[in-house]
Amino acid sequence: MILKRGVTGFTAGDLSLERDWAACTAEFKKYCYSYVGQLKGRVLAFFEPDIVVGYAHAHVKIDGEAFYIFYNDMYDYVAFSSNCEIGELDFNDHPLLAGLFENPYQVLTAAQLTEPLIFQASGSGNIVLNENDLNDVELRFMNHFRSQTVGDLVFNYWD
Known part of the structure; x- marks a missing residue:
């Protein structure tokens, strides 16, 4: 199950989900440089989590293809996207890089991240039927920001 409690970065005060965010980001950064370098690519830029984007990501170039590697530090999820457009991420798969990241991270596929959220009306709002x-x-927040896919939740731009 991808949509675990707190995956969006909003833990609702659940202290069991607390981690050393700076250490997690530093480790992800180290792996980005190492794994991209192993494939004779380069990291063009590395972005720390901030107020706008709550997760670390790297802009990389391998074999002439520039793309992004995203990291959800709540559950050590990694994903790839051809862009960095707020709310319109174009997730894709990079098997060679995924093979390197799959230990110690869980690499999410484009199919998993583009899975539509299935809603059912309930009272004054909606409930999500996806696991x-x-x-x-x-x-x-999912209802307020009108999230449409699993990827919209895992790599959100909610403020």
Whole structure:
């Protein structure tokens, strides 16, 4: 299950989800440089989590193809996208790079991330029918920001 409690970065005060975010990001950065270098590519830029984008990501170039590597530090998820457009990420698969990242991370596929969210009306809002363990805060934000796919939740731009 991808949609675990807190995957959006909103833990609703669940202290069991607390981690050393700086250490997680530093480790991801180290792996980005190492793995991209192994494939004779280069990291064009590395972005730390900030107020706008709550997750680390790297802009990389391998064999003439520039793309992004995203990292969800709540659950050590890694994904690839051809762009960095807020709310319109174009997820894709990079098998060679995925093979390197799959240990110690869980590499999410384009198919997993583009899976549509299935909603059912419930009272004054919606509930999501996809397998999930999201908390109430995440469900409210999901409805407020009109998330449409699993990727919209895992790599969100909610503020």
